[in-house]
Amino acid sequence: MPKPDRFAITGLIMLVLLILAPIVVVQTGWHGGLPLFTRIVIYALAVVSLDLIIGYGALISFGHAMFFSLGGYMVAILAHHTNAGDLIFGWAGSNSAFILWPLALLACALLGLVIGYLALKTRGVQFIMITLAFAQMVYFLLVSLQYYGGDDGLMMDTRNTMAVVDLDNPWSLYYLALGILVIWVLFCRFIVNSRFGMVFQGLRQSERRAINLGVNPLPFRLTAFVISAVGTGMAGILWANYAQFVTPDMATWAKSGEFMAIVTLGGLGTLLGPIAGAAAFIGLEQILTIWTEHWMIVMGPVLVLIALFGQQGMLGRFLKGGRHD
Amino acid sequence: MTEVLSLRHLRKSFGALKVTDDVTLEVRAGEIHALIGPNGAGKSTLIAQICGELPSDAGTVHFQDRDITPLSAFKRARLGLGRSFQTTQLCLEFTVLEHVILSPDCMGGGSFNLFANPRNDAGLRDEALHWIGKAGLGGRENRQVANLAHGERRQLELAVALARKPHVLVLDEPMAGMGAEESTRMVTLLQELKGQYPMLLVEHDMDAVFTLADRVSVLVYGRVIFTGTVDQVRQDAEVRSAYLGDD
Ligand SMILES: Nc1ncnc2c1ncn2[C@@H]1O[C@H](COP(=O)(O)OP(=O)(O)OP(=O)(O)O)[C@@H](O)[C@H]1O
Ligand SMILES: [Mg+2]
Numbered sequence: 001m002p003k004p005d006r007f008a009i010t011g012l013i014m015l016v017l018l019i020l021a022p023i024v025v026v027q028t029g030w031h032g033g034l035p036l037f038t039r040i041v042i043y044a045l046a047v048v049s050l051d052l053i054i055g056y057g058a059l060i061s062f063g064h065a066m067f068f069s070l071g072g073y074m075v076a077i078l079a080h081h082t083n084a085g086d087l088i089f090g091w092a093g094s095n096s097a098f099i100l101w102p103l104a105l106l107a108c109a110l111l112g113l114v115i116g117y118l119a120l121k122t123r124g125v126q127f128i129m130i131t132l133a134f135a136q137m138v139y140f141l142l143v144s145l146q147y148y149g150g151d152d153g154l155m156m157d158t159r160n161t162m163a164v165v166d167l168d169n170p171w172s173l174y175y176l177a178l179g180i181l182v183i184w185v186l187f188c189r190f191i192v193n194s195r196f197g198m199v200f201q202g203l204r205q206s207e208r209r210a211i212n213l214g215v216n217p218l219p220f221r222l223t224a225f226v227i228s229a230v231g232t233g234m235a236g237i238l239w240a241n242y243a244q245f246v247t248p249d250m251a252t253w254a255k256s257g258e259f260m261a262i263v264t265l266g267g268l269g270t271l272l273g274p275i276a277g278a279a280a281f282i283g284l285e286q287i288l289t290i291w292t293e294h295w296m297i298v299m300g301p302v303l304v305l306i307a308l309f310g311q312q313g314m315l316g317r318f319l320k321g322g323r324h325d
Numbered sequence: 326m327t328e329v330l331s332l333r334h335l336r337k338s339f340g341a342l343k344v345t346d347d348v349t350l351e352v353r354a355g356e357i358h359a360l361i362g363p364n365g366a367g368k369s370t371l372i373a374q375i376c377g378e379l380p381s382d383a384g385t386v387h388f389q390d391r392d393i394t395p396l397s398a399f400k401r402a403r404l405g406l407g408r409s410f411q412t413t414q415l416c417l418e419f420t421v422l423e424h425v426i427l428s429p430d431c432m433g434g435g436s437f438n439l440f441a442n443p444r445n446d447a448g449l450r451d452e453a454l455h456w457i458g459k460a461g462l463g464g465r466e467n468r469q470v471a472n473l474a475h476g477e478r479r480q481l482e483l484a485v486a487l488a489r490k491p492h493v494l495v496l497d498e499p500m501a502g503m504g505a506e507e508s509t510r511m512v513t514l515l516q517e518l519k520g521q522y523p524m525l526l527v528e529h530d531m532d533a534v535f536t537l538a539d540r541v542s543v544l545v546y547g548r549v550i551f552t553g554t555v556d557q558v559r560q561d562a563e564v565r566s567a568y569l570g571d572d
Contacts, residue, residue: 195436195443198419202427205416212376212414213431213489214403220435 006319010272011185018178032286034170035242040282041177042238045184047262047274049231052188053224054260055269056197058204062128062256063115063135067108067229069142069251071236074104076156076246077148083157097160097167104237105230112229116222135256142248153247156240167241177238181275184231188271191227200224232259261303267316276314327354328387329493329523330406335374335384337367337547344370345381346547352493357515357524359534362544368527369411371544372497375525376408377401389492403434407491409482411498411527417471421462421481424470425453428488453488460484461510476507483514487522494524500533512536535559 018041025033046068053059078100082093094100119130148154159167166172191197200220202210207217240246249255258281266277284302288295306313312320330352337345344367352358362368373379375386377398385394393401416424426449430436436443443449457466460480465473473481479499486494499515500508512533515524519537528534534541534555541558543551551561 191439193442193444194440195430195438197439198423198427198443199431199435201418202416205418206414208378208410209414209416209485210431211378211399212402212408213428213435213485214399214433215431215435216397216399219437223437 006321007189007272010315010319014272014275015182019175022174034174036282036286038170038174038177038242040279041174041181042235042242043259043262043278043282044275045177045181045238046232046235047259047266047278048181048185048188048271049228049235050259051263051266051268051271051274052191052231053221053228054263055271056192056201056204057221057224059120059221059225060128060260061119061131061225061228062253062260063131063133063138064228064232064259065251065253065255066115066135066138067112067232068236068239068255068259069138069246069248070108070111071104071233072240072246072250073142073148073154073236074107074233075100075160075237076154076240078103079156079158079160080148080154095158095161097162100160101234101237105233108229108233108236109226112226113222116225116229117218120218120221120225132253132256135251135253139248139251139253142251149247151248153245153249156244156246159241159244173238173242177242180234180238184234185271185275188227188231191224192271196220196223263313265303265306265313267313267319270313270315270319273313273315273319280314328352329354329389330375330495330525331387332371332375333385333387335371335386336382337370337374337379338382343547345374348384348544348547348549350542350549350552352523352525354523355520356539357519357526357537359526359528359538359541360544361528361531361534361541366544367547368544369497372408372495372525372527375495376406399434402489403432405490405492406495407486407489407493407522408495409479409486409497409499411501413475413478413482415470415478415481415485417469419470420467421457421470421473421484422450422453422466424481425457425466425484425488426450428456428485429453429490432489456484456488459487459514461514476503476511479503479507479511480514487518491522494518494522496524497527498529499526500528500530508533 018037022034022037050061050064053061078088078093079095081088082095115134119127122130143151165176199210199215203215203217203220211217236250262277262281263274265281266275267273284299285295288298328351333349335345335348348371360368370379374381377396381394385392387393388404388406393404423444426443429449429452430443454466457463460483462477462480462484465477470481483499500511503511508530515537526537538555540552540554542549551558553561
């Protein structure tokens with residue numbers, strides 16, 4: 001008898017929960033429920049992308065917030081010029097998501113390509129430090145953009161437009177984000193199980209062996225890094241449309257650290273674990289902020305304890321178990 | 326006789342320590358060429374130079390009449406240089422089957438196909454199962470590599486190398502750390518493979534060397550002090566004093 005596919009079962013349960021939970025929560029009369037779940041889903045998109053390279057490739061990027069911020073700033077800046085009636089390099093601009101989002105994702109892919117190429121010349125702690133350094137450069141660049149609000153960030157007066165989906169309706173925005181998350185998780189799942197993914201994971205487990213099989217490590221790692229950057233950038237795009245506001249905070253090392261913490265919290269190398277991690281992290285943040293503004297004082301130790309004792313994270317043991325004899 | 330692999334005046338130093346000192350030797354088509362020498366003689370370093378993991382200070386490596394000295398390790402592997410490592414280098418999370426499937430799958434350097442799952446490729450599966458059986462791991466194809474015994478991992482290393490259809494095998498102490506029974510099985514396996522693949526075999530166990538090898542080179546302090554047939558080695562006084570013990 002074939003073993004039940006734990007990934008499929010867990011994924012399905014999560015999907016049903018994410019479809020129903022905001023409806024139920026709002027029914028109880030708490031209208032903060034929908035924004036809360038929107039944030040969870042957007043974060044989930046970013047951390048699933050990060051898990052692809054950390055969990056499956058041991059490429060520990062401490063700079064992924066730069067892609068999150070770039071995605072957000074790209075759509076906010078383009079919307080800003082379009083609404084002000086400026087020409088953008090001779091182009092009148094657009095508010096259409098079908099034009100702006102691919103442009104923003106392309107920018108993330110290019111940034112990922114350049115930074116991935118440079119960072120992948122190093123390994124281990126150096127890789128962590130170099131991705132962090134690049135993210136800090138992006139952060140300071142955003143702070144210095146006085147025209148786009150500098151430190152204060154940039155408001156997005158109108159959300160992007162989409163043919164069928166009305167992004168100004170918070171329910172539509174939520175279910176759109178959820179739909180994108182589902183597609184992205186399936187895509188990542190395919191990658192992980194593909195020929196490409198097998199080599200990519202083989203490189204993590206034994207680089208010397210993989211090389212002796214004829215594998216050139218760089219193209220594989222770089223491809224995965226770029227895919228991860230694009231997914232995180234998509235989360236940034238959704239964030240900008242959700243908050244109608246982008247700030248350099250989106251690129252801070254603390255944001256990159258949050259992403260890494262969530263991946264670890266949920267379970268490295270499981271794709272679904274980080275979604276649970278995002279729900280736990282954002283949920284806890286919500287509860288703690290009501291209780292005290294110094295919520296990080298509580299959250300910090302919680303994360304340290306999880307990192308120390310829960311090596312597999314929330315779902316790692318379950319999702320990785322039962323696969324082999 | 327044609328040479329498959331030939332090392333010419335290879336050198337390598339770590340600081341003042343000459344680990345490979347003007348090494349010239351060749352592996353001929355169909356032969357098993359054993360490389361013996363005391364601990365620290367530089368055998369593993371020489372293999373790293375052959376496979377391109379370590380750059381040589383001087384000298385050349387020719388493989389099938391081609392100078393591969395400037396090629397990086399993965400390019401040499403693609404040309405058909407198969408190897409095993411002194412300490413096994415395997416992907417512990419894969420199953421045996423997955424690991425062996427990876428070999429033919431990576432033949433051209435690995436695929437960028439993001440969607441096809443190689444585990445569902447019947448051709449690859451059959452091929453992998455063939456080599457798994459050949460290496461004596463039949464029936465254990467769904468075992469996770471991390472759960473294999475030491476000897477089984479050694480066998481898997483061989484299956485992984487063979488599944489790439491190598492033109493030469495460079496084996497660094499394939500019997501290291503094995504029990505007597507496992508060693509015997511490995512020797513039998515290598516004997517079966519003899520003639521089909523030229524091999525450079527680093528080995529400490531002299532019984533295995535005398536059983537398997539056609540020719541033997543002796544490496545001491547990075548220098549090849551002797552190359553000859555098995556019978557010549559048995560008789561050579563210098564080898565006996567340097568390595569075999571004079572009894
Ligand atoms: N990267 C390195 N840096 C400095 N010295 C090294 C390095 N690698 C190996 N050595 C030294 O080179 C010498 C040869 O090592 P090598 O591993 O090649 O020997 P070996 O013949 O394979 O020994 P063994 O039979 O124990 O496997 C040893 O003295 C070792 O300490
Ligand atoms: Mg050695």
